[in-house]
């Protein structure tokens with residue numbers, strides 16, 4: 001579903017991604033991890049066709065930069081790290097915008113479009129927010145609404161950029177469980193950039209670690225999320241517990257305070 005060979009992205013005069021090879025099968029969930037500035041967002045943007053990239057890139061058989069936007073939006077949906085919300089738009093309208101790539105040339109929504117939106121509102125427990133202006137939501141509420149908008153696109157590939165960064169622990173599990181259910185039921189392919197390494201390994205069967213714009217590790221959560229590698233790549237003190245659901249990555253404190 002995703003094939004990158006020698007992917008390279010430059011921003012200004014800086015090479016932000018270089019020589020990235022990534023193959024993702026349909027229905028796979030790949031967690032992309034790495035320190036701040038590693039290139040995670042840039043990778044997702046390159047896959048969505050939002051930044052120019054060189055090298056070979058194909059997503060759902062399309063070259064992201066050379067495919068008409070409407071067609072690309074039926075294949076790939078991006079849940080951005082920093083969503084831009086137009087003033088005065090209500091939550092339900094914002095989610096309905098996700099249907100845009102599927103509308104007829106006349107631009108009118110059908111009963112099916114409304115049914116898709118209503119189903120997502122129910123599954124993400126957004127009913128109480130549906131008529132509120134989206135600009136008035138809390139950070140976590142908005143994050144769930146923006147996920148609903150991306151899912152309303154009914155994409156084949158879902159790109160999630162820090163999807164749980166503003167969510168409490170219950171809502172983290174709610175949204176990731178919903179994406180997991182869609183992956184299993186519909187064969188949705190998921191690439192999710194995540195800072196929470198434990199969650200990354202619990203949902204991503206495969207973890208790709210980026211640092212300095214290149215892939216430094218690619219494998220199962222247990223192969224990639226080792227204390228030594230995290231210590232070296234993130235310059236962090238961590239302990240990793242081996243649990244049936246995946247590695248649990250714990251920060252280690254600075255020691256006794258004197």
Ligand SMILES: Nc1ncnc2c1ncn2[C@@H]1O[C@H](COP(=O)(O)OP(=O)(O)OP(=O)(O)O)[C@@H](O)[C@H]1O
Nearest residue numbers: 011012014016034035036037038039040041042043
């Ligand atoms: N438009 C731009 N112009 C110049 N540099 C950029 C631009 N966009 C991103 N960068 C740089 O590219 C690098 C990768 O940024 P990116 O947002 O992809 O990292 P990230 O891994 O998602 O980081 P974070 O975890 O902090 O969100 C950073 O050093 C960033 O400053």
